[in-house]
Amino acid sequence: MELLLIHQNHPGQFRDLTPALERLGHRVLGLGASPRATAAGSPRLHYDWSPPKLADDLLDPVLETSLRRAQQVLERCLQLRQQGYVPDAVLAHSGWGEALHLADVWPEAVLIAYPELHAAPRLLGYGFDADLGAPPPALRAQWRRRNLMGLAAIAEADACVVPTLFQRDTFPAHLRGRFHVLHEGIALPPLPTPGSAGQAFQLPSGPTLRKGDPVITFASRNLEPLRGFRTLLRSLPEVLTARPDARVVIVGGNGTGYGAPSAHRDGHRGELLALLGHRLPLERLHFLPPLTHRDLLSLFRISAAHVYLTYPYALSWSLLEAMACGALVVGSDNPPVSEVIRHGHNGLLVPFNQPDRLAAWLTAVLADPMAFAPMAEAGRATIAARYEVNRAARTYEGLIRSLRVLR
Numbered sequence: 001m002e003l004l005l006i007h008q009n010h011p012g013q014f015r016d017l018t019p020a021l022e023r024l025g026h027r028v029l030g031l032g033a034s035p036r037a038t039a040a041g042s043p044r045l046h047y048d049w050s051p052p053k054l055a056d057d058l059l060d061p062v063l064e065t066s067l068r069r070a071q072q073v074l075e076r077c078l079q080l081r082q083q084g085y086v087p088d089a090v091l092a093h094s095g096w097g098e099a100l101h102l103a104d105v106w107p108e109a110v111l112i113a114y115p116e117l118h119a120a121p122r123l124l125g126y127g128f129d130a131d132l133g134a135p136p137p138a139l140r141a142q143w144r145r146r147n148l149m150g151l152a153a154i155a156e157a158d159a160c161v162v163p164t165l166f167q168r169d170t171f172p173a174h175l176r177g178r179f180h181v182l183h184e185g186i187a188l189p190p191l192p193t194p195g196s197a198g199q200a201f202q203l204p205s206g207p208t209l210r211k212g213d214p215v216i217t218f219a220s221r222n223l224e225p226l227r228g229f230r231t232l233l234r235s236l237p238e239v240l241t242a243r244p245d246a247r248v249v250i251v252g253g254n255g256t257g258y259g260a261p262s263a264h265r266d267g268h269r270g271e272l273l274a275l276l277g278h279r280l281p282l283e284r285l286h287f288l289p290p291l292t293h294r295d296l297l298s299l300f301r302i303s304a305a306h307v308y309l310t311y312p313y314a315l316s317w318s319l320l321e322a323m324a325c326g327a328l329v330v331g332s333d334n335p336p337v338s339e340v341i342r343h344g345h346n347g348l349l350v351p352f353n354q355p356d357r358l359a360a361w362l363t364a365v366l367a368d369p370m371a372f373a374p375m376a377e378a379g380r381a382t383i384a385a386r387y388e389v390n391r392a393a394r395t396y397e398g399l400i401r402s403l404r405v406l407r
Contacts, residue, residue: 066097094153185392224257228309
């Protein structure tokens with residue numbers, strides 16, 4: 001089949017899915033907002049895009065930007081159509097408006113929307129994170145408008161996909177029947193042989209960490225409340241006091257991220273260190289900027305305990321990849337994490353707002369890692385059985401073929 005995958009940051013979530021679909025014999029074309037190369041040498045096109053200059057009195061600049069992005073995608077797809085390109089199916093991330101006009105360009109193609117989430121206060125922590133109060137009315141109105149692109153895509157699509165049950169259930173109940181819960185999959189990283197270089201991670205200005213060392217890891221695009229950074233930092237004084245040999249490696253940028261920004265000039269990291277730094281042995285706390293994918297997997301492989309906390313929000317690939325690398329994951333006891341981890345079987349779950357509970361489990365894991373090794377092994381088995389990308393590609397293939405029969 002001829003398949004077109006559209007994502008403003010292509011390949012985005014389709015990074016591993018694209019080559020897996022190609023291995024099944026399909027021709028996959030990618031379309032994104034920049035002309036950078038993509039994985040596995042797959043053909044990739046781009047549409048013209050630069051942040052528009054908008055009038056100061058617009059009610060919602062983000063919505064206007066999405067409409068303009070939709071127009072640019074329309075123009076590029078019309079060019080493809082005029083050149084004779086007609087895909088059998090189009091899979092489009094619809095959060096930024098890119099799917100708005102696709103049914104008009106290729107009415108004969110199967111159209112699958114990937115709307116990801118339906119925005120609501122709880123997704124950004126309101127009513128969930130004890131540090132937050134009530135959302136202001138203006139923010140509620142903004143979320144209503146942000147949902148318009150996703151709702152328009154759902155209306156036009158033959159089907160919609162989301163990676164988790166939780167993400168499906170953020171949408172209004174009467175729309176959920178349009179959805180297929182189908183994770184796009186990750187490539188299962190190989191485990192290194194014991195004692196090999198693949199079981200070591202060199203800190204940029206520090207020691208080499210090895211498998212078996214008491215190392216706690218944490219990784220997020222940005223160090224922000226939505227991904228549990230504040231809870232992690234609050235747990236560490238107790239853990240590092242109990243374990244004077246332990247080190248903590250925290251990977252992430254210092255940007256705002258998805259949630260509310262910090263008033264501190266150095267962001268949430270600066271704010272938490274100002275509050276807790278006197279209780280933390282900073283020489284054993286290592287902050288690293290975002291790593292290459294290869295280096296991140298190397299870090300996961302030597303992790304004794306990987307912390308993954310999140311508001312009820314989209315599921316990060318880092319959770320799945322940490323489990324696939326054999327790390328014992330301590331996650332937050334809320335969806336979507338609880339869809340992946342079953343407490344005491346393939347990982348550990350703690351309440352998001354209870355850093356003392358997180359500290360207790362981290363201390364226990366570092367004290368007797370062999371007792372938790374079967375959980376880590378079960379975690380990798382979970383990823384291989386449920387989230388491996390070749391399995392996901394076959395399921396996507398079956399979905400597309402069934403939708404083509406119904407047209």
